[in-house]
Amino acid sequence: MKVARYLADENSTARLGFELAMVLHPGLVFYLVGDLGAGKTTLVRSVLRGLGFQGKVKSPTYALVESYVVSSLNLYHFDLYRFADPEEWESSGFREYFNPHTVSFVEWPEKAVGFLPPADVIIHLGIRDFGREAELEAVSEAGRQCLNRLQNISAT
Numbered sequence: 001m002k003v004a005r006y007l008a009d010e011n012s013t014a015r016l017g018f019e020l021a022m023v024l025h026p027g028l029v030f031y032l033v034g035d036l037g038a039g040k041t042t043l044v045r046s047v048l049r050g051l052g053f054q055g056k057v058k059s060p061t062y063a064l065v066e067s068y069v070v071s072s073l074n075l076y077h078f079d080l081y082r083f084a085d086p087e088e089w090e091s092s093g094f095r096e097y098f099n100p101h102t103v104s105f106v107e108w109p110e111k112a113v114g115f116l117p118p119a120d121v122i123i124h125l126g127i128r129d130f131g132r133e134a135e136l137e138a139v140s141e142a143g144r145q146c147l148n149r150l151q152n153i154s155a156t
Helices: 010-023 040-050 088-092 141-155
Strands: 002-007 029-033 065-070 073-079 102-107 121-128 131-138
Touching: 002 010, 002 141, 010 040, 010 131, 010 141, 029 040, 040 073, 040 102, 040 121, 121 141, 131 141
Parallel strands: 029 102, 029 121, 073 102
Antiparallel strands: 002 131, 065 073, 121 131
16 A cells, blocks of 8 residues: 655645644654665654654754654654664664564665564655655555544545
């Protein structure tokens, strides 16, 4: 199952993030795929705002992971851009962050291919015209349920 959205501006990205926040539940894993500047961190920031988080949301590029406890969710935002070898995942100790009690968003998942837990939803982001294109692809049953709920929210 796939859901495509044209994100004309930052407000459109915020709306998608707010809608995603409404359908999150513990245990979900999202991969964020796209070039630099495609809007991956902006989308996660919008999800967190949709959950009610008021603090600073920074890119985890240097820290590799930022954690947030908000709206009774433990949300982890990973950025694996700086990984030079997928085996760095093993030595990072991040595996324990992925469990039935957390939600994880992973930027640059291809940098740890073969080591990361599988995604429920893969979000492809790209630059199109003066905005962004988002394609959300469910790759598990939990992902399909999530995107079904997202479509129901978008239809109202």
